[in-house]
Amino acid sequence: MAIVCASPVGVRESREVEVAAALAARLGEPLLLVGVMDGEPLSDTTRIDALRALEAQAARLELPPGQVACRVRSDMEVVLAEDECRQSRWIVAAAEGWRTSTWRRASLPERLARRGCGPVLVVRRADALVDWVRGRRRLLVLVGVDPLSPTADAAVGFLRELRRVGPCDVLATYVFSPLEERERLGIHTPVHVDVLEPGARDMEALDPAVETVLLREVREQVGDLEGEGRVEVVLEPGYGRPADHLLHVALTRGADLVVVGMRSRGPVKRLWHGSISAGVLRHSEQAVVCVPDVLNEPRHALPPRSVLVPVDFSDSCMRAISQARSLVGPGGRVHLLHVHRKRLGDTAFQDHYGVLPEPAREREEMLRRLWGLVPRDESARAQQWSVEGVSGEDVALAICQATEREGVDLVCVGTPGGPVKGPDTLPGAVTKELVARCRRPVMVVPAA
Incomplete structure (x- = not known):
């Protein structure tokens, strides 16, 4: 696998x-x-x-004979079609000096990043990169992360390649909308600002409960990185173009390199959806690496260590609890969730937005009943148990939000064997909707 370096013809050496x-x-x-x-x-x-x-440049590089080859091409499409480029380990390109046609909005580095089969390094501030590769300094790398994006997984995976080259300090930066995250996680917020505590009246502020979940999700996405260097999680609340916020963090923190993932899209979809990586490539003052999502390595499936069980106190939910226990084994965690379906007389929640706790008049009794479902045998004592009661009109949504908050690996839900008997009993339609909407795997335990 070669290192391919693309330079514009007729421009002074860069x-x-x-x-x-x-x-x-x-x-x-x-x-x-x-x-x-x-x-x-x-x-x-x-x-x-x-x-x-x-060839004159190659002679000055002091590389062993036969390690450098030189070619000249009239068009980048020809380069992209050649085996060396399609099987390259890195593609290195100059940031400036390209004679881009007036009808083409994208520069050649952008087209390389879209079409290249390998990571594309667009060089700016070359001194820091050269000193890092030669072992003279440590590199500060900002990587754009998103727990919900496979392109971010590709960018994070490329950090291992960087650390094989030299030591890197990593800023794992997640740009997000606080309002959207509160909705995804079901973190309830009063609609009327005067109901909030004075310090929490900024609806765009980062809620501490949301911050705790996002820090956990980003750390799980980054995982354990081999090699030398620290890893810091940066949560950047922002609205508008995420690329602008990433570049703001890169500038204020003095990053040497920005790493972003790039999704393979056709020209129409790129025009409609835009591209974070294209914005970073065009406006960054630092060197940029774009990693195509085709390089994203699938994660190996591991046995679940945490399972959420929706509870309606029926026989089917008891079978689901038993199944969850067997799946997580000793040291695992089982989270029992009861969803109180909001009824016509529930007027106490009209000034709130999101999934809410159980009604105050029922909360203590409901938690007592949930804890009563926890087995008392020795194997259960070797596991971690937690309980929660929430209220909501959309039961499937409330369960999905709880899986995001708790970060569970699996949902284990029992299906009723007969007609629905109580107001909070989970009908079969909720199970079907949960399977369709939940980001986590869902195991359905059939009725006996």
Whole structure:
């Protein structure tokens, strides 16, 4: 797998070749220098002159004979079709100097990132990159994360490659909307601001309960990174374009490199949805690595260590609790959740938004009943148990929100064997909706 370095033809020497050569020497990979005219006519004289200039650069790199190859191409599409590019380990490109056609909005580095099969490094501030590759300094890397995005998984996975090159301090940065996160997690908030505590009247502020969940989710997404360097989670509340907020954090924290994932989309979808990675590429003052989502390695499925069981106190939910116990084993956690379906007379919640606790008049009794379902045998004492009662009109949504708050690995729900007997009994329709809407795996325990 080669290190491919793309440089514009006819532009004075820039530092991307030096960065690519340092990477090739560090990783022990061959280096391919490609001069690209990017759609402009390429005469024989221009081609020969450009090839001689590349070969002169290669001679000054002090790499072993045969490790460097040089080519000149008239269009990037030709480069992308070649095996060396499609199977490259890194693609290194100059940030400036490209003769982009007026009808093309995207620069060549952007098109490389969209179409390239490997991570694309767009070089700015080359001194920091060269010193890092040669072991002279530690690199500060900002990586855009999102617990709900597979493209962010690809960016996080690339951090392991970076740490194989040299030590890196990581800023795992998540840009999010506080209002949307409160809705996703079911963190209840009074609608009328005067009901809130004075310190919490900013509806755009980061709720401490939301912050706790987001920190856990980001740490789980990043996982344990091998190699040298610290990892810091940065939660950035923001509205509008996420790329602007990522670049703001990169600038204020003095990052040397920004790593973002890129989704493979057609031109129409890119126009409609926009692209965080394209915004970062165009406006960043730092070097940028775009990692295509095709490089996202699927995570290996692990046995569940935490299970949520929706409870309606029927025989079916008791079977689900028994099944959950057997799945998590000793040291695992089982969370029992009861959803109080809001009824016509429930007027106490009209000034609140989101999933709410059980009504005050029923809360203590409901928690006592939930704790009463926890087995008392020795194996149960080796497990962790927690209970919760919430209220809501949409039972399936309330369960989904609880899975996000608790961060469980699995939902284990029992299906009723007969007609619905009580106001809070879970009908079969709720189970079907839960399977369709929940991000976590759902195990359905059939009736006896």
